[in-house]
Amino acid sequence: MAKCIFCGKKPESKTKEHVLSDWLIRLTGNKGKIGNFGFDYNVDPPKQRKFTFDSFTFPACDSCNQDFKLLEKRASAVIKKMIIKSNISELELNTLLDWLDKIRIGLFLAFNTLDKNYIHFIIDNYIKHNIGLYDRMVIINRIDEELKMLSVRGCDSIAFRLKSSCFSLVINNLFLFSYVSPFLFPRRLGFPFYSKDSSEMSYGKKRIMYPLIRKPFIFKGTEIYQPMFPTHSENGLTKYYDSDYVKEKTLIFDKGVGKIFIKKEREISLYKNENDWIPKPPDKNDYLDLAKNLAKQVCLTQNEALKNSKPNLDSYTEEKKKEIIKIGKKASNDNKRIIQMIDSNKSIL
Numbered sequence: 001m002a003k004c005i006f007c008g009k010k011p012e013s014k015t016k017e018h019v020l021s022d023w024l025i026r027l028t029g030n031k032g033k034i035g036n037f038g039f040d041y042n043v044d045p046p047k048q049r050k051f052t053f054d055s056f057t058f059p060a061c062d063s064c065n066q067d068f069k070l071l072e073k074r075a076s077a078v079i080k081k082m083i084i085k086s087n088i089s090e091l092e093l094n095t096l097l098d099w100l101d102k103i104r105i106g107l108f109l110a111f112n113t114l115d116k117n118y119i120h121f122i123i124d125n126y127i128k129h130n131i132g133l134y135d136r137m138v139i140i141n142r143i144d145e146e147l148k149m150l151s152v153r154g155c156d157s158i159a160f161r162l163k164s165s166c167f168s169l170v171i172n173n174l175f176l177f178s179y180v181s182p183f184l185f186p187r188r189l190g191f192p193f194y195s196k197d198s199s200e201m202s203y204g205k206k207r208i209m210y211p212l213i214r215k216p217f218i219f220k221g222t223e224i225y226q227p228m229f230p231t232h233s234e235n236g237l238t239k240y241y242d243s244d245y246v247k248e249k250t251l252i253f254d255k256g257v258g259k260i261f262i263k264k265e266r267e268i269s270l271y272k273n274e275n276d277w278i279p280k281p282p283d284k285n286d287y288l289d290l291a292k293n294l295a296k297q298v299c300l301t302q303n304e305a306l307k308n309s310k311p312n313l314d315s316y317t318e319e320k321k322k323e324i325i326k327i328g329k330k331a332s333n334d335n336k337r338i339i340q341m342i343d344s345n346k347s348i349l
């Protein structure tokens with residue numbers, strides 16, 4: 001049964017939702033253009049899927065679709081500003097990160113639908129309840145050349161099916177690397193955190209450690225971070241967050257929405273200046289260099305995410321768990337192979 005991509009229920013007054021937004025397709029001149037949409041793994045050998053950007057739509061309730069119109073409208077304004085190097089506010093960055101969440105989950109669901117859920121996951125993460133749930137970051141870069149293009153990397157990989165944590169988007173001259181994960185950097189931000197060693201929550205240290213994510217990124221650009229935390233009273237976690245330190249660094253406390261942070265030369269600061277996001281021009285203003293590093297970064301980070309936190313397999317049978325672990329190893333090897341192909345210039349970007 002086709003489910004609404006937003007709420008996961010049988011669509012009421014069924015409409016079609018463009019997972020890659022309609023305005024985005026128009027902005028990048030891709031209406032009617034044929035794109036590559038990953039591989040069909042149900043056939044052997046896997047076959048590359050090709051169809052028009054415009055037909056990349058999935059079912060949605062009319063009311064759900066309407067609910068997200070405002071986010072799309074706001075995101076479209078932010079992206080257009082970024083393309084022309086306009087100043088953007090903290091709230092606009094919050095919108096950008098919400099929108100990247102929407103696209104990321106939308107693409108996860110879309111590729112699973114196209115694959116006929118090839119790995120046979122239990123899918124319960126629909127768009128509506130998964131925006132702004134976890135700590136998130138984006139690395140932004142751009143080139144000054146005028147380009148018309150739309151490229152998404154990472155969403156067709158098996159690693160992304162297992163853990164949809166990271167992907168990239170190239171929108172004309174704008175390069176975005178998006179990474180989302182529970183407890184991605186709260187410890188180093190001085191926020192309460194979940195300790196893997198003791199398997200329990202700890203109070204934060206109330207000081208920022210530089211950098212927030214220790215492993216340096218090979219894709220360079222402006223690094224933006226936003227902590228998102230669970231504050232619902234029923235989960236018993238509120239007491240950990242109820243401090244001036246957290247509140248000072250929070251946009252909406254009741255919803256667990258943190259302020260926006262930016263990585264600068266040797267420090268992490270609150271985002272204040274509206275033109276702070278504009279990245280320094282890359283050493284060489286070279287599209288291919290940026291595109292290669294971005295594509296490699298997605299593979300590296302997806303593997304890192306797989307290694308750091310295994311998918312939750314509690315609801316699966318022992319046999320199925322083993323199968324998924326085997327798929328995980330294959331996923332990581334696939335990504336390593338893509339990196340080798342990019343390095344040897346064999347991969348088409």
Ligand SMILES: [Zn+2]
Nearest residue numbers: 004007061064
């Ligand atoms: Zn719906």
